[in-house]
Amino acid sequence: MTAPVFRISDIRLYERPVRLRMPFRFGVVTLRDAPQVFVSLRVTLADGRSAAGAAAELMAPKWFDKDPALSNEQNFAQLRLSLQNARAAYTADATSRTAFGHSAAHHHVLVRQGDGQGLNALVASYGPALLDRAVIDALCRIHDLPFVTALQRNLFGIDATLTPDLAEFDLAAFLNGLQPTRRIAVRHTVGMLDPLAEADLAADSRLGDGLPETLEGNVTAYGLRFFKLKVGGNVDEDLKRLRAIAAVLDRQVEPYQASLDGNEQYDDAAGIAALWQAMQGEAALRRLCASILYIEQPIRRAVALEQPVDGLSAQVPVIIDESDADYDVFPAARKLGYRGISSKTCKGVYRAILNAARCQAWGREYFITGEDLTCQAGLAVQQDLALVAALGLTHVERNGHHYVDGFGSAPVAEQQAFLSAHPDLYRRSGDRVRLHIENGDLALDSILDAPGFASAAEPDWTALAAMPASDFNQGQTR
Template sequence: MLSNIRICDLQTNISKHPYRTPMKFGGRVVSGVDVLEVRCTVETKSGRRAEGLGSMTMGNAWSWPSQVVSSDQTLAAIETLAQRHAAAALEAKVEGHPLEICHTLAKLLRPIAAEVTQEAGLDEAMPQLACLLAASPLEAALFDAQGKALGTSSYRLLGKDYVDSDLQPYLGNDFAGRYLDEFVSPQPQASMPIYHLVGALDPLTDADVDQAVGDGHPETLAAWIEADGLTHLKIKLAGDDLDWDIDRVARVSRVASESSRGAKTDWRFSLDFNERCANQQYVIDMLQGVAKVSDDANGRIQYVEQPTHRDLARFPENTMHEVTKMLPVVIDESLVDLESLHLSRELGYSGIALKACKGHAEALLMGAAAQHYKLFLCVQDLTCIGANFLHSASLAAHIPTVAAIEGNGRQYCPAGNEGWEKKFPGMFEITDGTVETGLLNGPGLGY
């Protein structure tokens, strides 16, 4: 096809960004992030050339929470894999649609990752989630470059006129004769609510502030609600401290009700346990406990995220059938391929979290599968900043049934948005709890 591309050049770069305040999740505290950027030049069959940009925060604490290897070692290994995988992509001389190229290049990840960990003398194999993270900037750059070369949105290049194969090779027989354009909107939603993260260390009111940051940004949840007009709150919970979790949800709900937006606002909460719950009974006990101390908190919960261990095959007893009778439960860390999606459904999960940090191709495919199997869908980020936040937002804005997006980079690392907020002010200057995703309508991935 004339729209097929080949890689002509690739460049990678790593930049470091400290957080303005530490973030705690899953028992871990993170104080900064590295961003790996890929610039990829491609050429189409018709001879058109363009450069695509892909970047992602290298969240090793999330993708490789090792008890054996140090955080510095896991970060270094992921970044080395990303750079070597990009170099291998250039050498492979693969041609085709970005979806097909990404599928081919994904087969190189495990062998290269094994080389990286062996050379570094690490006593643990790199998890599949970390491998997906390492490849994600390149995937974004490929899709972005194809769209720019053809002068249109990458989300308009997903039908049979542009892709050589239907979805059967990627998603199985249920998708024979079907293409991604059936599951992806060609135009982004005009605006979407943004989920604001309430980290485990984040102060809710002035009484919780031990030492002010003093950088001009809001210091508390109450202040963020007033400044940004928030309506959607993602609450990080302990998962192993029932009383604390119950109190935290109730207190967040109280702060929301006492804000200028008031109790009549259609508040939406998501609860993120980051795999710390022993079983589904903990979630049920927590929800029942919240109901006893708060009249309105449970009615505001939109979904629960990844309550128990990410290794579903290792812990098949961790089912979610009872919780999903109450509200949607989505997998995040567990979702690494089609097999894990099917296993999660067997275990009672009723939704999935899409993330650009797992790869653009993977996100599109899982978004299609979720819609086909009528699963709850949300899009979350990895404290994305700048270009990678815009990429995550564009993904959310083009996937039907996604009602809101997550964007906590502005809270923890606003300096990482410098320059981008002037190009897309409606994505960073928030006053009514929404972001103007309709701005992400340029060629490529929209940014």
């Protein structure tokens, strides 16, 4: 179908505080709380038809920018500034464009603007990534189409403007041929502070909230068989932690598969290669090593795209995550031996789709993975799930449901609305609504069939606070 053109207006930004039920240690940060941002906007076609669209995402500190000189509050201010920049750019331009056209028209300008404000390209992409999702939602609602159907028909007008290496690739055929996954396996994150075995968790340290607290408890409660294991950049300490994890998984799960997430904690390719070699030499890790699907972004981003990893990738695939700051990264990473790249809605729906197209163009050796950034119940997790399902992925990292209790502080009526609209994805447990994981899987029929971008419910906008203006000043730490 011909992709429609339209104007964007009435962009509103809101927040809700999110408190974790247990600390989540990844890389250099231990996360206990963070704001979740909500976006609402309006799309108006040339014929006057109009609809509102929405999106949501957690503001995760020390992932987009890991500068240790920045506080968590400064990281939040960076992401607010990215959103403000995107809102200003999208509303100031009255040109009617396709959905992808709006995104492409502002992408490089916003990255350059962010650079001048002390925002790296990953931070600068955060704001437009959320606005693009809300635009997609509104456009699908105008046409009464679910996201996947709209994507297959290229309602969004996706082209190779930002990916000239795909100029000769048949994007229309690629999109039309997408076969969504209707059930997807949860790849459970094991944070660096997470308790592992039930016997090791003292009674006086338990939360007692009825949810699993240990790796062993999660396996039992949800029937998990996919895992994402965080490592910290010190070979000896990582080996010790992996032995303890293997001891739980080897006696609990048959079979299982896992990924290793380096979170940029190794200084160079030699460091992560040393960890892999040491793991191969440990009898206690034999089964765990055989389960590893890939290693995710082990090298700090400042040097990750300066060193070849082809030697290690020949043994176990290595993928890019935090280094995926722009549309030209994956081809550059490929030349260094990286075999894959992550899909995250916080980095951009279109970037994930075009990177998936590259994987098809390059051959089976290359792949895209689904990774979480503590996606919260409701819009955030549903839109992320719809994206990875559309790309045909069979498992995805999910951790929001483990570190946050269901919908967190969302009003009871909002929780019930999402449960009523998506009874296959959620369940009621006492007075809470939570993700429903059965035999390690999530059922996706209701979000894939819902007109709009993966949701037949919406947040209680009256219960949200307006997002405050950013006070980020690049001179604070520089």
